[in-house]
Every structure is written in structure tokens, then in C-alpha cells.
Amino acid sequence: MAPVETRSRAGRGRPAGSRSSPVRRRDGGVAASPGSQSAASTERRKKNRGSKRNLSDGSGEDGRPGKKINLEEEELEEERMPLEDEASACSSCSSPLCEPYIPRVVIGCNAKGKEIYKPIECDELRALDLWEAKYQAKRDRQMNLCTLKPCIPPTCLVDPKLLHIRESSTETVLRAAKFVMGLSSSVDGNPLSQCSGFIVDWDDKSKTGIIMTSALLICKKSSHTDDWKYASQYATDAQVVVHFVDGTTVEGQFLYCQEHYKIAFYKIVLDKPTHLPSFNKGVKWAEEVFILGRDGSSHLRISHGRVQYLNAHVNERHHYMYIHGVDAASEYYNGGPVIDFRGDVVGMYNLSTRGSFIPSNILLKCLQLWKKFHYIPRPHLQLKLWGIKFLEPAHIEIISCKCNIDDGLIVEEVSIGSCAERLGVRVGDIIECFNGKCISSTVELENMLLQILEDHFDEGNSLDSTIDIEIGVFHTRKGVRSTLNLTTNVSDKGEVVAIYPSPEKRFIQVVQLTKQIQVLPILPLAKRGHPPEYPPAGPSFVLN
Secondary structure (H helix, E strand, O other): OOOOOOOOHHHOOOOOOOOOOOOOOOOOOOOOOOOOHHHHHHHHHHHHHOOOOOHHHOOOOOOOOOOOOOHHHHHHHHHHOOOOOOOOOOOOOOOOOOOOOOOOOEEEEOOOOOEEEOOOOHHHHHHHHHHHHHHHHHHHHHHOOHHHOOOOOOOHHHOHHHHHHHHHHHHHHHHHHHHEEEEEEEEOOEEEEEEEEEEEEEEOOOOEEEEEEEHHHHEOOOOOOOOOOOOOOEOOOOEEEEEOOOOOEEEEEEEEEEOOOOEEEEEEEOOOOOOOOOEOOOOOOOOEEEEEEEOOOOOEEEEEEEEOOOOOOOOOOOOOEEEEOOOOOOHHHOOOEEEOOOOOEEEEEEOOOOOEEEEHHHHHHHHHHHHHHOOOOEEEOOEEEEEHHHOOHHHHHHHHHHHOOOOOEEEEEEOOOOHHHHOOOOOOOEEEEEOOEEOOOHHHHHHHHHHHHHHHHHOOOOOOOEEEEEEEEEEOOOOEEEEEEEEEEEEOOOOOOOOOOOHHHHHHHHHHHHHHHHOOOOOOOOOOOOOOOOOOOOOOOOOO
């Protein structure tokens, strides 16, 4: 088959005898390919008419002109193009993106005056398929450019409600994002979890950094929803990989895990310095904050909310604060920083149904203790407490009227067999002070306990020791006050508060025991001179 003379679409108004080099369009749409003057003018007329052609006339099904390609000219053109390497190609030397097509040639008209085109041959279609494959491959490479990324998930900053802070907040989160990274864990090659974390320390001599993240990164799967009932299990030998926004990864070396606060530290080695965050110790109630994290593709994720005026949830630890309106249900927010509008870190996010986070004053104290002692000790009071200040005003008024107390911590649960229980502390009592200092919230209490432990260890004590804490208690049932000396165990493990079963649970246990008794086999009669044979004793229950 003789090659068909083709012509650039950009030169369709030129004389038929003149020739020009192919012109290609950069918009990624229909690109130019050489064609004859008659074919160009015919296509132009067809565009203006907008008439449809059928396949018998040789036109495309969509009414557009047919596609023709001159293989010899395309091959010559490709030889003149600079070679592209996927890894090193740059926009300054790359040839423009052009879509191949087959120009159509008019060979006559039918009885109605409609133009008839020369049929497209099979070898031309095969050649077109080859060039279309090259075009699509180049288009895919182009769309992978960082400036043309089409699949970046939107963040909360696209919300029209945040329009008034969009510009300033964008600058703030981009500054903070420099110390945020993604982490993934696995055990024996099996994926375990995915979290975020942030750099909290850097050693310029050794080129090593310390990452603080959530211990949920290495927490083994558990169905327990109450932090106080069971001690979680952590895979400290898990393989942890740190992911950066540029696509690079480094291995994270495990340093320490504090099970009660669910904080973990990892060391990484970097060939260049990294940014360190600044901290704000005094996050305020109702303050607007952002939560930052990185997803599985290391894309920056952002959520927004306000710090709530709440007690810690009954099933969660005392050191948590909460964020209202946050949309951060995905696990990649775990361990990510919570920042204020200045970009200062005010806490570390922890995945929960209420959007909890550990405030920065506790994080900094934990970091200080870990650097000083290589672990983070804590006394176990074995009490669940609630702050009076966070209750409804009407509830506070009743407490003030009945007990003449408007501040302190209400005892929600007392662990079975604990020192507090032996000393007479009961559910509903009010603890007004610890070591002579009035305490209004459980977060304030946690800060105080960490300081007490630091002083305790400075005196030469160690883990698994005991420490006495003086508490001032108002016994609600008797309406009297007392000062008690709690002897508590010092540990860096998760604190457990074991409570008595509720009346409903005790009733269910008794019913189950009754059913077991009903299905006991008939006992044989005792033989003379021998005591009767009884089945082994089962569990006993005492109903209060």
C-alpha cells in the first residue's frame, strides 16, 4: 500500500504544494497529524455542518472524521524526538503530547451530494492501535507529574464553613506537615496496623530522630472496648516502616512503649536534618484545632474541630481530652499531631468514638521522663474518677446544696481489693485533694501524678516500688470528711480497675448456675459406711 500524504491540522489553510512539519497540541486532547489539503478542508466543512455519517460512507460512528496515519512520516518524526526515560524525562525536553488519528480522503460524492471517503485498510488500523498505545503510555506518565496529580483526596479545608480561614490555615498545616509522617507495622510479613507520627527529637551528630506515635501501631487485635478492664498486648518486635511524603521509606527501630498512655517511641536514621514541632501546653476548652495524619499513599490528611468541655469517657483513660465535630475515623490519624491555628502541637490524636487526644502537657512530661529514666512510671490508684466541673450546671448545683462542695473528683469505680476500697472509699464519694492540692480534672490529676513519680524516682526509687499518696475524701453516704493514705503500686503498664459485677450480671450468673444444677445427674445412693459422692464444687455467688 502506498503511503498516504498527510498534513498537520495546524496547517490546513496552506497551499497544497507546501509542506510543513507536524504540529502537536499540548492539551492532551485531539492532536495534529499530517494530512492533505483536501482532507483538511473536507474535515473543516464536516465540523461546520455537524452532520452524521454512517459506516457505509466511511465515516466514524460518532460523526467525527475518520483517522488516517502516515507511518513513514510518523516514524521519521519519532526519530527526531528526544528519547524519554520514565525516571528522568522532564518537561523542558519532552515532546508535546499528541493523539494519533487517521485523516480521511474524499473520493467522490453520492447521489445526495454527500461525500464518500476512501475506506480504512486493516494495516492502517493496526498501525493506529500501535500509536494509540504509545500515546496512552505517554499520557499516563504525564498524569503522574506532581503538578497534575488527579487522585489527591480532599481535606476539611474545602469546607465552605472554613472559607474565612482557608488561606492562613493552609500555610499553618503545611508548616506543621514537615514533621508529620506515616507509619505501618507488620508481624512476620502480615500487616498489623497503620498510624501517623511526628518527630520530637533530633541528633545532628548521629543523624537520628525520635518519632512519637500511638502504641496502637503495634497493639495486637483485641475485642475489648474498656481500657480499664484488660491489659492490652503489644508486639514490640513488629517490623515498623516510616513513610515520607516523597515516597521514600526508612525502618523504624523500637525504643519504648508506655502501655497506659498508649505512647510509643521509634528511632529513625536520616541523611538530612528534619523539622521539629513547637508545643503549646495550654490548650483551651472550645479552641479550634486541626488533626494531621498521612494515609497509605503518604498524602496529608486534615480534620478540624473544637476541644470539648467533657470528662473522659468512662471506658477511657483519665488523660484524654476530646474534639467536637472531628471527622477522623480512619486509623491513619492515630498518633498524628493535634495543632492549633498557630501550628503549635497541643496533643496527639487517639482513635475513639469521641475523637480523643492526649494533651501536649502530658506528652511533654512523658517525653521528659523517658529521656531521664528510660521509662515512664505511674502510680496505680485503681480508681475511676470524674470531674465535677464538667457536669451539667443543675447537677453541680445539687451537689453543692447537698454536700457543700462544688469542685473535686467523683469516684465512679473502685477496684476490687484495692487499697482505696480497704480504706472505705466507695462509688459516689468525692476526692477533694491529692497531697493537699485541690484537683478539678482528671487531666490535671495525671500531670500531678507524673510529677510525684519524677520526685519519687529522683530519690532513688525504681519500678515495682510503692508510693503513698494522701487524699482528702468526702464520704457522701455519711456526710463526713476523712484524710486517707493510699499506698499505690508504681508501674509503666496499663492500669486495671476490676469492679464487682452489676446486679443484672449477678442475676444472669445465678440463672446460669441454676440451669447447671437442673441438669446434674442423679446421684447414686451412698453405700453403708461410705459418705455420699458429690460432684465437684462449682462457683459460688453472693448477692448483696
